[in-house]
Amino acid sequence: MKKRKLVLLFPEKIVTRPITYKLVKEFDLEFSILRAEITPDVEGRMLLELSGDNDQISKAIEYLENTGVTIQEAAKDIIIDKDSCVDCGECTSICITQALSLDNKTGKLIFNKDKCILCELCLDSCPVRAIKVNM
Structure with missing residues (x-):
């Protein structure tokens, strides 16, 4: 399929x-x-x-x-700059599909592209602007 x-x-x-x-x-x-x-x-x-x-x-x-x-x-993709990301989890609280989550063991941000609906709510929630849209 x-x-x-x-x-x-x-x-x-x-x-x-x-x-x-x-x-x-x-x-x-x-x-x-x-x-x-x-x-x-x-x-x-x-x-x-x-x-x-x-x-x-x-x-x-x-x-x-x-x-x-x-x-x-749908050529847009959410891109996370791993060098800038501080893994604070702010984006995970706003992500309605849970495409963004924190790893329970490492505390690192995980992005599941298949769950993402490109709503872009995470962009403004990131305090260090580590999340961008790639067109």
Whole structure:
């Protein structure tokens, strides 16, 4: 099973259509909405993780593009500067998905990229600015 994180941009004319429903029904894909900003009759932006057969994911992406959805790979990554990080744990308290945690034995910061939804809350919580976004 393949996984891909995508950013979907919905123009105003299709923002209220049940497009993601078809990803399950017609392409047998699983998806997780990691982040969404939808304004009916204006626009929509969604960070989605698709899981399923690689061919089906490709067909689903083609379907989305044909319906007018703009698709971008989720190219953002959270980068932690290990030299600057003081392992204070401030970022772990704000991380809603627990992608950031402190190792119980070493006290060092651990980042689990698979759990990260790129909400960027950790950026402002870091007192030494050791957390950055790589675009």
